[in-house]
Amino acid sequence: MLRFSHRVERDKRVTAHVALTSRAFGCRGMYYSGDADPGLHRTVREVNERWGGEFLIQHVPEPLQLVREWKRKGKVIHLTMYGLPLPQVIDEIRRDGLPKLVVVGGEKVPAEFFQLADWNVSITCQPHSEVGALAVFLHELLEGREFGLEFKGARLRVVPQARGKRVEETR
Amino acid sequence: MLRFSHRVERDKRVTAHVALTSRAFGCRGMYYSGDADPGLHRTVREVNERWGGEFLIQHVPEPLQLVREWKRKGKVIHLTMYGLPLPQVIDEIRRDGLPKLVVVGGEKVPAEFFQLADWNVSITCQPHSEVGALAVFLHELLEGREFGLEFKGARLRVVPQARGKRVEETR
Numbered sequence: 001m002l003r004f005s006h007r008v009e010r011d012k013r014v015t016a017h018v019a020l021t022s023r024a025f026g027c028r029g030m031y032y033s034g035d036a037d038p039g040l041h042r043t044v045r046e047v048n049e050r051w052g053g054e055f056l057i058q059h060v061p062e063p064l065q066l067v068r069e070w071k072r073k074g075k076v077i078h079l080t081m082y083g084l085p086l087p088q089v090i091d092e093i094r095r096d097g098l099p100k101l102v103v104v105g106g107e108k109v110p111a112e113f114f115q116l117a118d119w120n121v122s123i124t125c126q127p128h129s130e131v132g133a134l135a136v137f138l139h140e141l142l143e144g145r146e147f148g149l150e151f152k153g154a155r156l157r158v159v160p161q162a163r164g165k166r167v168e169e170t171r
Numbered sequence: 172m173l174r175f176s177h178r179v180e181r182d183k184r185v186t187a188h189v190a191l192t193s194r195a196f197g198c199r200g201m202y203y204s205g206d207a208d209p210g211l212h213r214t215v216r217e218v219n220e221r222w223g224g225e226f227l228i229q230h231v232p233e234p235l236q237l238v239r240e241w242k243r244k245g246k247v248i249h250l251t252m253y254g255l256p257l258p259q260v261i262d263e264i265r266r267d268g269l270p271k272l273v274v275v276g277g278e279k280v281p282a283e284f285f286q287l288a289d290w291n292v293s294i295t296c297q298p299h300s301e302v303g304a305l306a307v308f309l310h311e312l313l314e315g316r317e318f319g320l321e322f323k324g325a326r327l328r329v330v331p332q333a334r335g336k337r338v339e340e341t342r
Binding site for chain 2 (some may be wrong): 080127163
């Protein structure tokens with residue numbers, strides 16, 4: 001996925017939530033534009049070390065160029081409250097077999113993103129959260145398979161409980 | 172819903188995302204504990220004025236007391252990566268006809284919440300985001316009906332587009 005226009009001070013925690021949500025819901029990694037942020041890379045590294053997997057994070061100075069290059073091999077989905085409602089387009093997106101780049105913005109997304117995207121998709125037409133929109137989109141794209149994902153090399157694993165916390169050390 | 176332990180500096184934007192996500196997905200309002208935050212109330216008021224509805228926001232100094240009182244009339248669902256996976260419990264929760272309080276925490280949720288909750292529910296057992304967890308939980312609870320919600324008295328309404336933005340003034 002691509003998180004557009006990260007600003008260290010304002011977005012620190014929200015962008016970390018975007019990264020960890022995309023990891024938990026099976027994305028391979030996150031590109032982000034705007035400010036380069038070592039704290040974000042550290043957060044992702046620590047989560048990978050503890051909880052497994054090889055989620056990638058990479059700063060990109062030119063997000064529009066990334067999107068144009070991606071379109072040579074795959075499709076681009078832009079999540080925006082102005083797009084077509086998810087239920088109208090999700091079947092078509094699921095059927096498409098090409099690699100997918102999911103884009104979420106901050107405040108001001110340039111008009112070019114709306115033009116370059118293969119799908120502009122809304123998760124309700126109300127203002128809420130790029131994290132919430134991303135989670136629901138990926139949940140529907142995966143048809144709930146995020147609940148069965150394995151993260152290789154995890155040091156810790158949660159054992160689900162009706163009450164309380166149980167965490168196993170796996171190595 | 173109840174957002175536990177808000178801290179103005181650290182959580183300002185994430186708690187605003189929690190509030191707006193719960194509004195967009197049909198919650199009646201949000202209680203929050205921790206720091207009282209006038210900026211949060213202002214954000215909610217502005218969104219209600221523009222986009223409609225009567226989403227409520229209220230600071231509560233004693234969240235455990237709120238949860239205990241709620242349990243006299245309804246049920247409590249606590250979203251946590253340590254709980255039972257959503258697919259195991261969602262049918263039971265949907266069938267339950269009582270008013271529901273959904274609780275999401277910040278960093279450290281006291282053990283009492285796990286004990287008081289009628290359901291501790293995980294949206295994957297990976298660390299990610301209370302915003303993402305809340306969105307997926309409410310999406311499943313509503314079975315997608317959030318896409319058809321009406322917000323009364325809205326001044327603005329999005330007209331979904333395949334490309335670009337279209338917003339109508341409704342009054």
